[in-house]
Amino acid sequence: MTKERFQKRSTSPLPPVGRGRGGGASANISDRGADTPTSNSSPQGTGGLPAHRRDDLVLVGEFGRAHGLKGEVRLKSYTGDPVAIAAYGPLTTANGQKISLKKNARQAPGGAPDMLIVQVEGVTTREAAEALNRTELYLERDRLPPPDDEDEFLLADLIGLPVQDEAGTIVGTVVDVPNYGGGDLLEIRPAKGGATALLPFTKAFVPVVEIAEERIVAALPDDFFAPARARPDDEDEA
Numbered sequence: 001m002t003k004e005r006f007q008k009r010s011t012s013p014l015p016p017v018g019r020g021r022g023g024g025a026s027a028n029i030s031d032r033g034a035d036t037p038t039s040n041s042s043p044q045g046t047g048g049l050p051a052h053r054r055d056d057l058v059l060v061g062e063f064g065r066a067h068g069l070k071g072e073v074r075l076k077s078y079t080g081d082p083v084a085i086a087a088y089g090p091l092t093t094a095n096g097q098k099i100s101l102k103k104n105a106r107q108a109p110g111g112a113p114d115m116l117i118v119q120v121e122g123v124t125t126r127e128a129a130e131a132l133n134r135t136e137l138y139l140e141r142d143r144l145p146p147p148d149d150e151d152e153f154l155l156a157d158l159i160g161l162p163v164q165d166e167a168g169t170i171v172g173t174v175v176d177v178p179n180y181g182g183g184d185l186l187e188i189r190p191a192k193g194g195a196t197a198l199l200p201f202t203k204a205f206v207p208v209v210e211i212a213e214e215r216i217v218a219a220l221p222d223d224f225f226a227p228a229r230a231r232p233d234d235e236d237e238a
Helices: 082-087 126-130 232-237
Strands: 006-008 057-067 072-077 115-118 136-140 152-154 162-164 170-176 185-190 197-200 208-210 215-217
Touching: 057 126, 072 082, 082 115
Parallel strands: 162 215
Antiparallel strands: 006 152, 057 072, 057 136, 072 115, 162 170, 170 185, 185 197, 208 215
């Protein structure tokens, strides 16, 4: 499976169904919690083959906690236009269950642009909405339009890829592709362990992306994984 959002090494505006790299609204995918669940569990424990084993499915959203008393629920949307997730028609859970969203999706108050409040067909109580918590929603890949050009990538086709430096040494693995408003970033976990670091997802820093070959070549600064230094005023306070 993959997430729906397209990534592009450019400063192009948002494509209609995916975030272009270097453009678009800020969305912090790295902030995890009740609002942005990450497990593959499905509602009511009905089981089934995990969708992450199917390459034909694209992850387009994840339910969070219930909102209010009338069956509304928070939803993390991975579509380029977050509210467009409700226009795709029936979506599939990890266990093959079909879920239809009503078309009154709206941005969650005080949240990131991709955090929505939605209603699900047939869900009318808070208890039923809570049962959806941490459920991932998928769409068949062939129902998505193709990327605009060869320099666009689905977000989760990038996540998990090894990163090597220009000498061919594996230096880390992509664990996320956040965007804080200034352009998409590769969050890379170092191969030798330690804290992750962020690299601008541009051709200058990431000259080679080969999805089929499962490799990314990055031009990393020498101190890329070095711990952040304390500011002078922080040292004075200590």
